[in-house]
Amino acid sequence: MAPPRNSAVKSARPVLAPLSIGNATPSNGGTPFRKPILTKAQRKAAPASGGIRRYQKSTELLIPKESFKRVVTSTVSDASKAHPMRIGKEALESLQEAAENRLVKTFEAAQLLAIHAKRQEIQQEDMKMIRRYQKSTELLIPAAPFERVVRELAQDLMSDILFTKDALKAIHVEAEDVLVKIFEKAQAFAIHAKRVTITDKDIQLAVKEILQ
The missing domain is CATH 1.10.20.10 (Histone, subunit A)
Incomplete structure (x- = not known):
């Protein structure tokens, strides 16, 4: 004859404690830890520190070489139709480095203007002001x-x-x-x-x- 099932037999099974972070558990009135869900605006405002650090450590150029080469070739062909001109590979790399260096400095200055105006985005007025000072020789x-x-x-x-x-x-x-x-x-x-x-x-x- 099988022994009767009672509460003592059921309680022999191990009871798992609820997952908790610190002292916050459902048993003591707290709430279990949950990863916060960011809104779309918060995700946009969050700094992309990983990408920034990766580009700071890298020595590679940011603009794709083929795209930059097409732009330079098109510009040179329009400017020197009477006397066709060709640009060597090393000259093209030097030109791209100088162009990216100028762009980085321009964006840094525009960022400072935006921060000074207590804004997160760079506006057209910032770029106009930078170009005005860059063109000026005064x-x-x-x-x-x-x-x-x-x-x-x-x-x-x-x-x-x-x-x-x-x-x-x-x-x-x-x-x-x-x-x-x-x-x-x-x-x-x-x-x-x-x-x-x-x-x-x-x-x-x-x-x-x-x-x-």
């Missing part, structure tokens, strides 16, 4: 204040020193070139530190690296 610092600063500094060093107009302009051009390089380096240090603001430490490191 100096950014006004000439009169710069000349006044140079003369005051010179008087502190040598009281009888004089500058010609061409000499002041040459100093002005060189000073702005050095300042631009310092700001570019300082910006790179700030981006590397995942900051938007340039600090005095960034400026000090940039000056030390450029003037070495």
Whole structure:
């Protein structure tokens, strides 16, 4: 005769504890961990850090070579119809490197303008402003204040020193070139530190690296 089935026999089976993260379980009033589901807007706003790191480590060109070659060939053929011109393979690679370098700098400047305007997207106005400054050959610092600063500094060093107009302009051009390089380096240090603001430490490191 088979033994009667009772609750003691059923309770002999092992009971699995519910899956929990930390102390949150259904038994103690908590809720089990679930992976959050991002909305479409959140997925767009999330940084593509993996892709950025991959491209930063890579030394390959971003634009496909065949596509770039077709664009260059078409442009050259339109510009030199009277005297046909051919571009060698090495010259084409150098041209692509220079073009991508210029594009990267343009996009970086446009990104800074968007961040300054508290926007996430780059707009047409940002690109227009960058092109206006790229095409301009004028100096950014006004000439009169710069000349006044140079003369005051010179008087502190040598009281009888004089500058010609061409000499002041040459100093002005060189000073702005050095300042631009310092700001570019300082910006790179700030981006590397995942900051938007340039600090005095960034400026000090940039000056030390450029003037070495």
